[in-house]
Amino acid sequence: MTDNRCAAGINLSGFLFGDIQNHPIRVPFMNLESEESWCENCEPINDIIYHDAKDDVYMIQTEGATHGNFTDLSAYINYITTDFDGLLGSMDGMRFLEIQSDYILNFLNYHLKNMPSKSPEELTKKYEEVRFKSNAGARQAGR
Numbered sequence: 001m002t003d004n005r006c007a008a009g010i011n012l013s014g015f016l017f018g019d020i021q022n023h024p025i026r027v028p029f030m031n032l033e034s035e036e037s038w039c040e041n042c043e044p045i046n047d048i049i050y051h052d053a054k055d056d057v058y059m060i061q062t063e064g065a066t067h068g069n070f071t072d073l074s075a076y077i078n079y080i081t082t083d084f085d086g087l088l089g090s091m092d093g094m095r096f097l098e099i100q101s102d103y104i105l106n107f108l109n110y111h112l113k114n115m116p117s118k119s120p121e122e123l124t125k126k127y128e129e130v131r132f133k134s135n136a137g138a139r140q141a142g143r
Contacts, residue, residue: 001025008111010104013070016049025053028111030120032100033061034069035089050135058120059133060103064091070100091129099127 001023009029031049050057062069066089074093089096106117124132 008108010107012100013067020049025049025057026055028056028058028107029053030058030060030103030107032070032103033059034065034067035061035063050133053135056134056136058107058136059131060120061131062091062096062099062127063129063131065089065096069093069096095129099130102126 001018001020006027008027009025011029011031013032013034029049047059050059066087068074068087069089069091073088074096076093102118102123103120106123107120109115109117110119118126120132120134124130
C-alpha cells in the first residue's frame, strides 16, 4: 500500500489486515476470493479495497472454490488418501488452478510487462464459474 516500488498487486484468498482504510490501493490490484461457505452470495470479504481504490481493482470469486483450493491440495487431492473432507470446495482442483493461473498470468503480463493479454472481463466469458467485478469503468468515468 505504501511502497512505490510495487507496480501491481494480487491477493490470493487472504484477508487484508491493517490500515488499508487509511491507504487506498494506488496500483492495479486483483483480488482472487473463495466462496464463503456460510454465505455463498455474500460480497467478498475484502470488498473495502474495491470501493476506495485509486486504480483498477478486479474482484474474482470462483464458485465452488474454498480457501483450501488456494493450496497445493487442489493439484494433489486425487493422489492423497488422507480425508480432507470440507477443506476443498466442490470445484475440480485442476480446473481451479487453470482459472487462477489464467487470471494471474494475464494480469501480470498486462500490468507489469505491457504485453497484450486478455482482460479479466474477457476471461470471465471463458470461465462461467467466475463472478467478476471491477471498478475500472466507474473509476475512469470520474467516480
